Amino acid sequence: MTEENAPQPTRAAADVEQKCRDFRAKFQSLRNEIGKVIVGHTDIVDNVLIALFAGGHVLLEGVPGLGKTLLVRTLSDALSLDFRRIQFTPDLMPADIIGTNIVMEDQASGRRMFEFQRGPIFAQIILADEINRATPKTQSAMLEAMQEHSVTSGGTVYHLPEPFLVLATQNPIEQEGTYPLPEAQLDRFFFKLIVPYSNREELSAILDRTTAGHNPKASPVVSTEQILDARKLVHRVAIAPHVQDYAVRLILATHPGGEFAAGQVNQYLRFGASPRGVQALVLAAKVRAMLDERYHVSFADVADSYLPALRHRILLNFEGQAEGIANDDILTQVLDEVPTALTRELKA
Secondary structure, three states: OOOOOOHHHHHHHHHHHHHHHHHHHHHHHHHHHHHOOOOOOHHHHHHHHHHHHHOOEEEEEOOOOOOHHHHHHHHHHHEOOOEEEEEOOOOOOHHHHHEEEEEEEOOOOOOEEEEEEEOOOOOOEEEEEOHHHOOHHHHOHHHHHHHHOEEEEOOEEEEOOOOOEEEEEEOOOOOOOOOOOOHHHHOOEEEEEEOOOOOHHHHHHHHHHHOOOOOOOOOOOEOHHHHHHHHHHHHHOEOOHHHHHHHHHHHHOOOOOOOOOOOOHHHHEEEOOOHHHHHHHHHHHHHHHHHOOOOEOOHHHHHHOHHHHHOOOOEEOHHHHHOOOOHHHHHHHHHHHOOOOOHHHHHO
């Protein structure tokens, strides 16, 4: 290496550090802006923002009245992005989501032609409210949009605006009039987050904000370009081979009958996590690393992302369902049993 080229890596490293500092500042500003409206639920907010910057969709599950819809609306207010809400109901049809071709007539020539009328899916932030109330046929209309960021109608492919983010909500306790989400659709969600009840202090703060005439609203603090730049930066965060292998083994440990199958996996699981699971795990870990002022992924970053990234990607067998086993319990046991490094590697 010549003396002329020697300073270049240093300048590049300084540039990355500055971009990461800017990323942390934007993340914090988004967190603070959402906090003006949403009381508590800091882990939920952080995980939603992690999914946003990692480029993934989020499924929010919780009983009615916990602020799931308000969180999504507040996030859209804090971002300079186009927002649409789709209320999923049993009579909702795929065309109500993606749009349809309708016959249009040219007033001058009288000629008739088909013209595609875009549906509400053509937005940057989609709130799929009570997504499990729609039929499987309608839910399948979301598959292409969530994976390829495009929809197909009449043989023509229409690309969705970027960034594109689906935030779906569902109620876990009311089963009448609902349909289980297909596994293929569940796998397209980056995170599944369980929204808990608010505690005593949070409920008091909610009352102060909602019953005393004080209605705060979030203001835009992050632009489209800043989100897209941050997503590119996330992919540049380094991950060492042994840390990546830890993430891979955590996924393989959920596969029944596999070499790395852990604990109760063989007894209670029918299917384990897909490759999308390890992709979500690593990308989320990279975002967490930057939030912790590091530019490399640690074992803790991977472990902290494990439950939200995988709880919806494993499928219980009949025995697991009959005994009321929770997905989180199995994944927690996997985390406890899978070592950060293989024994033979430690000896070497």
